Amino acid sequence: MTADLGTAGVIAHAIQLSIAPVFLLAGIAGLLNVMAGRLARVIDRARSFEVRWPALGEEARQRVTEELAKLEKRRHACSWAINFCTAGALMVCIVVVTLFVEEYFSRDMRALAGTLFVIAMLCLICGLSCFMREVYLATHSIALDPQQFDD
Numbered sequence: 001m002t003a004d005l006g007t008a009g010v011i012a013h014a015i016q017l018s019i020a021p022v023f024l025l026a027g028i029a030g031l032l033n034v035m036a037g038r039l040a041r042v043i044d045r046a047r048s049f050e051v052r053w054p055a056l057g058e059e060a061r062q063r064v065t066e067e068l069a070k071l072e073k074r075r076h077a078c079s080w081a082i083n084f085c086t087a088g089a090l091m092v093c094i095v096v097v098t099l100f101v102e103e104y105f106s107r108d109m110r111a112l113a114g115t116l117f118v119i120a121m122l123c124l125i126c127g128l129s130c131f132m133r134e135v136y137l138a139t140h141s142i143a144l145d146p147q148q149f150d151d
Contacts, residue, residue, distance in 0.1 A: 014103035018096045021117075028089045028124065032082060035131055038138075039078035046071050070141040077134035084127030091120035 049064045056064060095116045102109040 011100075011104070014100045017099045017103065021092045021096050021099075024120075025089055025092050028085055028092070031127070031131070032085050032089070035078060035082050035085065035127075038134060039075065039082065042071050042075045042078060046075075067141070070137065074134050074137045074141070077130050077137060081127045081130035081134060084123045084130060088120045088123030088127060091116050091123060095120065 046068060049068060053061070053064070095113050098109050098113045098116060101107060102113065
């Protein structure tokens with residue numbers, strides 16, 4: 001295709017159509033940042049036990065082993081949350097490409113774009129569900145006793 005006013009108009013319209021998915025991508029990127037931070041904290045906590053393990057007594061090792069099992073569940077939930085949200089972001093990117101192809105080549109790809117968007121939302125729902133599970137595990141895996149901090 002030659003660069004003329006018609007082509008510029010088609011590209012401008014495709015860019016307009018892709019604005020909303022791009023904002024969605026920015027939101028997913030923010031979620032991924034939070035999820036990756038939580039995963040890093042889980043891994044750092046597990047590694048801190050690895051370093052201290054040789055100096056621990058039998059009772060302390062038992063408590064650490066129990067906490068490591070909880071950390072493994074959290075790590076697993078974080079990993080799935082990241083995987084699902086990344087897949088959702090990938091689907092949104094493919095939606096944007098589909099919108100450009102539809103506009104640029106005058107093809108009817110609305111059904112494909114719609115299907116990909118629904119898949120992206122399902123991935124995001126699954127990712128947020130896994131993230132919610134990880135937060136639940138984190139908040140229910142610790143028991144705070146305020147009395148232990150009294151003078």
